[in-house]
Amino acid sequence: MKKLYFLTLLATAFTFGQSVVITTVIDGTLPSDGCAGSSGSSNPKLVELYVSGTVDLTNYRLQTESNGAADAASISWNTGCDLTALGTVTDSFIYLVGAGETTFTEMYPSATPAAGLTSLPNGNGNDAYRVALYDAPGTAGNLVSVMDQFGDPLDLPVNDYSAAWCYQDSYAKRNNGVVANGGTFDSSTFTYGGNAAFASPNNTCAFITAAVPVGTFTLTTKAFNGINGLTLYPNPVSGNVLNITSSNNGAMSVQIFDVLGKRVANTSVINNQINISGLNSGVYIVKITEEGKTATRKLVVK
Template identity: 35%
Template sequence: MKKLYFLALTFMIGFASFGQNPIITSIVDGDCSGGNPKLLEIYANGTVDFADYSLENQTNANVTWGNAQDLSSFGEVTNDFVYISISSSTDAIATEFPSLASAPVLITNTMSVNGDDRVRIILTASTTVIDQYGVDTVDGSGESWEYADSYAKRVNGTGPDSSFNAANWTFGGAGALNGLGTCQGGADTFETLIGGVGTYTITQNTEPAINILSPANGATLAPGTTTVNVEFTTNNLSGTETVNITVNGSTTNGVTSPFEITATDGESYDVTVDLVDGGILDSDTISFSVLSSNTVANIAALRAGASGEVYELTGEVLLTYQQSFRNQKFVEDATGAILIDDPSGVMSTAYNIADGITGIVGTLSEFGGTLQFTPIEDSAAASSTANALTPQAVTLAMLSANAENYESELVTITAVTMDNTEPTFVTGTEYELTQGQGAETFNFRTAFFSADYIGANVPTMVTDITGILTERSGNAYYITARDADDFSVAVLSVSQFDATSVVVYPNPTSTGFVNITSANNDAISVTVFDILGKSVINQTLTHDRLNVSALNSGIYILKISQNKASVTKKLVIK
């Protein structure tokens, strides 16, 4: 796609808006292992004292901003770029963005975002919004500005924008980096693929311009889509220009935005818009497709399908595990199991372990040897709840001989010994298992990032283990426990969790939220009780923030749980 630039303001108005402010100029959600690297680029226009500013995020369908990160570590910066990322992206940034080897990079969980999340820079003292990427309170899934496994770059000469202005950005389109980068064997780094870093300038373009806003380039639309509106914007016009649109070789002259296209399942569309005044002044081009779907009754039939095809799984499946990382879910039925990989958060309906889910629609694919199902639309509420989950009993010999037969299934192995050379559980680490006299071996891997046993002691006694069978590149298979309860012996935490290690603020609160933090980064579950003892909120925190806007003024009790330990705190809503 030719990247073209749209200017929302005239040169003089745009110039007048510039001051000594930070400007968000690029955002990246990579496709390396773990969805890395995450990267935010900020330009200091003039001399900017970052001690005055903070970064916040707003995730998924949440409507409140939080997880604020003070930016003072950047100090004063003049007409230069700074970068923000997360700790798990360090290696990927080194290989995929080599130009940043000596650049200032701040590591913070505030950038633990997916392609549907929003970020903004605020004045710390007043919370005044300086610049923002993404539409406030809107989940970006399917929006033109979605950057899942992709990127977006600010148009030269625009910003900062206190409310998001899509016209001031160029979008790679969701999935633009899928399977690419040197981390996945590609010849080009992400830095090359996105057109470089530190490329933004404050100089505006005054030439006539046209830009397609929707659909995104490379978009794949759901089966059953019969019409598609092509939305475009123009700028710097004299008043005599017209717009022509060409769809799959057929041209319509003198069109306005939006222009409706009749669509058919299974078809692809190439769209070009031309800004014309005697000759072509500017153009923009996108391609998109409408998927076709197949119907399967169970997971065995789904697993036998063709990669890249869309399927509707009509039968009910049971949820055996879920994690916030890439919104992943493991589901199974009597015929098999499969991983649901949902990095864009398309399945926004909330489910609990052991819920039944019916009618999942998605695309079948394979990554790192694992067959996965990526949803293209949200699913309905649970079709059943509190189902009995019965793990399949297997031996290490069975897993070693036919691990593929159990991929993504919930299984149980009995009387195994774990290698505890590494005495505690560390994320992304393998632990050898032996059974019997040690003749049979298999590997346990800590692949679930939010597991409550991370940091706990590895069992030194013989134990049964229930877990999910996972696969990584190279036909390497592992069993991974979902939580500490999946071990038959106690898994003891080495971290301290008591009333003094938990902080709740602001308290009292009139802001509609409270922040809850502890001495470690493990998952925190919170139950809120009213003065009658009725549970009014029960959820697991994702960014240390609890939304209490629905509660009336009064006194409540918080039960805060982490790593199988709990404390209680009083909460006052003003």
């Protein structure tokens, strides 16, 4: 049996440890030299990350895919911003400010921009981002895994701002309780200002700060035990089939997450069963939704 990893599942809430998620993206409309400055009009550029648990950021990168892609073969992630210099981070926000740092610190005095990094993100409103782990630092190395992604380049087959997640002169903010998506982006997991939200007369520090607070995201989410008579069996499971039943016996959708918060399965219950043959030995969180109600359970796979 492979080594098992353990999570804590609370009765009324759950969180995922050891993950890095993209929580806020801002494409500002302010000068770069302070709120009352006169240099430029497209600041600040921010990608906010949240580190849950303790993560050694060696060989992690925040990468950008610019302006969309016509097909999968055309998707091109840049080398990105190497996060190695940040070292080991525990339960903290990281502020990657690609432009307008002076203005950003004036707007958010309690938020300190990450220092010692290069190639910081500088999104123009239709750039996708991802947090990825490589097997070597800098420009070398091969992709090991994608922990989280904001935006889907395939939503923009032409270079425009038509996708639901676009944020030109605006922002996007992750909904509380949404865990790392493992590179499968769902636009419904963010709240958006809509393109041009910061156009005149809203191009002021006061307006943007009030509209987009930083450092507020939480992975804790409540009311996740709302399905009457929910049962998962066998648990622990050593075969390829997991049985899921409830008192209502309604249609159920299922998402399964590993210990990093990465979604590893997204399926529906058919004849009170799901196939779990693709899961390795370990501990998982199973999120079940039935008729608008959601519950979570810990699953052990042998």
